[in-house]
Amino acid sequence: MNYQKNYNLSFSLVEVLIGIVFVTILTYLIYMGFINFMKFSTTVRIQLQALNLLENEIELIRNLKYEDVGIIGGYPRGVLEPKKIVEYGLYKFEVxxxxxNIDDPFDGTVTTTPKDSAPADYKLVEIEADCLNCPMKIKTQKLTTIVAPKTLEATTNNGSLFIQVFNAHGEPLSGVNVLVINNKINPPIRIEDLTNINGLLQLIDIPTGTNAYEITVYKPGYSSDRTYPLNDPNNPNPINPHATVKEQELTIVSFSIDKLSNLNIYTQNKFCKPVGEINFRITGSKLIGVNPNIPKFSTTTLTDSNGYKLLSNLEWDEYAFxxxxxxxxLAGALQMLPFRLLPDKTETINLIVAASSPNYILVQVLDEYNNPIDFATVTLIGANYNKTLITGVDEIFENNxxxxxxxxxxxxxxxxxDIRLKNYDGIYPTGTEEYLISNTIDLGTSTDSKILKIEWNSSVPENTSLKIQIAVNNDNLSWNFVGPDGTSQTYFTISPSESLEFTSNKRFFRYKVYLTTYDENVTPRLNNIKIKYKNLCLSKNYVLFDSLQAGSYNLIVEKSGYIPANKNIDLLNEFYFITVKLTKE
Structure with a gap:
């Protein structure tokens, strides 16, 4: 008997596809590896070209006379250009x-006792190169060298200027651009340099001058700072005037800069609805001058139709609005005012805007640790004026x-x-229960919303009745009117009424007024109603007193468990903002 084995040497379609995918991936990886190798090779070649260029420049500098090793128009003075474009091979470099001047500690320095009377011991030359037309970005290439005089150093009539740059946390900032200009000397001095790892630029042995050195510090992506001239009409008394350098003395000038931030600004009402096209002024707390106070930043701008404005590249500061x-x-904010903007942040502030007359006082209540305090009682007393408000609480008043x-x-x-029964030829309908249902009151949000109190003013003669029910929901459709216990069997009959827990986290609200008389000669009447409420969009720790007359007022702020605060206010202009801090008993 013959047996024959049959081997199938063909591939299935799935096996072919898997093979193709494998080969494709392998080919891609090899290709990408080759591309990355070529990029790396090109980068190394360009860096070597840049270093060769810098070595040539260093060699030229070493062959200069010592007195010529300096910057044209800068200090120390010399024949070197501070910046130039050099073509080297296929590429252009900015050099x-x-x-x-370096003050070597070997023979003392300008900060030691006794001082070094000839602090310019030698010169440090640093050269940087950046490629302008390279196919890929390379790191800045740097070389440094020391150039020493051939003769002994001599005592000069110059002084020294140290420029220190910190960030918002008081930490030194390295690599900060420093521009120093002295136009009071001939020829003028212009120095462009960088702070070292300690955030310090040391200008050793430079000419003296009173308020002669204009200094500006800046860094990409950071805020900037500078000195200012004296007696400028726009800033007559600067806090940081142009620096003075005295003979054989050291002047230290400090600046503070940090990363820029963005601020989203929303203008809205107390019901969370956007209020658009509101022009406002934003002013930082940092000053560049006093008597009068001159803020470093102040601008006027406008929110769009949706109540939104983005302010980009703002310096860290505390901003008032x-x-x-x-x-x-301004009726308050959902955040604390003035608003503290930290470095390198994108923050949001919600400004509460209300319609009002110009004269008003906005009160913010905080505890001793700057935490907001809600439900504080704030009373303002003035000539023919006495009003009490509660932080984080607002009221809706209806009387027509x-x-x-x-x-x-x-x-x-x-x-x-008002609301009353109809009179038909001197007779009121008796024994019938008439009613009125209010329009819907939209609190704007269900988050943290609650009806805190309802109170009303009414006239209820004998043999008549006036009672109220309320309804709340989140769909603006289902209106189930209830009384104090949350059921339809009870009614509000005593004003004020509180403890309305069933209204928590409900957005829409209506009230229903029932009127009945059993005496045809009289009718009950509802004169007005007040609904006190809270919600997420109410300023938690603010109250607004508006429609005020200019004059003197006494402000009293109280809350259980805290020591009351009493402040006197002279309302002279249209807007007065005050922060009151309460201390726990």
Whole structure:
């Protein structure tokens, strides 16, 4: 018997596809490896060219006379250009040269006792090169060298200037650009240099001058700082005037810069609705001058139709806001004011805007640790004025229902502004329960919202009744009117009424007023109603007193568990903002 084995040497479609994918991936990896190798090779070649260029420049400098080793128009003076473009091979390089006098500690320095009377012991030359037309970005290439005099150093009539740059945390900043200009000397001095690892630029043995050295410090992506001239009409008394250098003395000038930030600004009302096209002024707390105070930053701008404005590249600072649009005032914010903006951040502030007359006082209440305090009682007393408000609480006041309701029965009369029964030839309908349902009150959000209190002013003669129910929901559709216990079987009959827990985290609100008389000669009347509430969009620790007259006021702030605070206020201008801090008992 013959047996024959049958071997299938063909590949399935799946095996072929897997093979193709494998080969493709392998080919891609080999290709990418080759590309990366070529990039690395090109980068190394360019860096070597840059270093060769710098070595040639260093060799030229070493062959100069010692007195010529310096910067044209800078200090120490010399024949070297501070910046130039050099073509080297296929590429163009920007070459920057820095020359600094060095005070060697071997023979004492300008900071030791006794002082070194000839502090310019030798010169440090630093050269940097950046490629301008290279196919890829390479790191800045640097070389340094020391150039020493051939003769002994001599005592001079110059002085020294140290420029120290810190960040917002008081830490030294290295690599900060420093521009120093002295136009009071002929020829003028212009020095462009960088701070060292200690955030310090030491200018040793430079000419003297009173308020002669204009200094500016800056760094890409950071804020900037500078000195200012004296007696400038726009800033007559600068805090940081141009630096003075005295003979054989050391002047130290400090600056503080840090990374820039962005601020999202929203203008909205107390019901979370955007309020658009609000022009406002934002002013930082940092000053560049005093008597009068001159802020470093202040600008006027406008939110868009959606109540939004982005301010980019702001310096870290504490910023105050003032609403400039006529008929609108700043009623608070969802954050603490002034708003503290930290470095290298994108922050958001929500400004609460309200319609009001110009004269107003905005009060912010904080504890001793700058935490907001809600439910503090704030009373403002002045001539013919006495009003009490509560932080984090607002009220809705209604006293006229003409064309201001959602539903009513025919026997309700609104012609007098209040709510009463209709009079038919001197007779009121008896024994019937008439009602009016208010329009919907939208608190803007369900988050942290609650009806805290309802109170009303009414006239309820004998043999009549006036009672109220309320309804809350989040869909603006289901209106189930209830009384104090949250059921439809009870009614609010005593003003004020509080402890309305069932209203928590509900956005929409209505009230229903029931009127009944059993005496045809009299009617009950509702004159007004006040609904006190809170929500997420209310300023938690602010109150606003508006429509005020200019004059003197006494402000009293109280809360259980805290020592009351008493402040006197002279309202002279249209806007007065005050922060009151309470200390725990």
């Amino acid at each position: 920057r040269t820095y020359v600094r 003032e609403i400039l649009k006529q008929g609108n005032v 229902w003409i064309n201001n309701y959602s539903e009513k029965t025919d026997n309700i009369d609104l012609s007098f502004g």
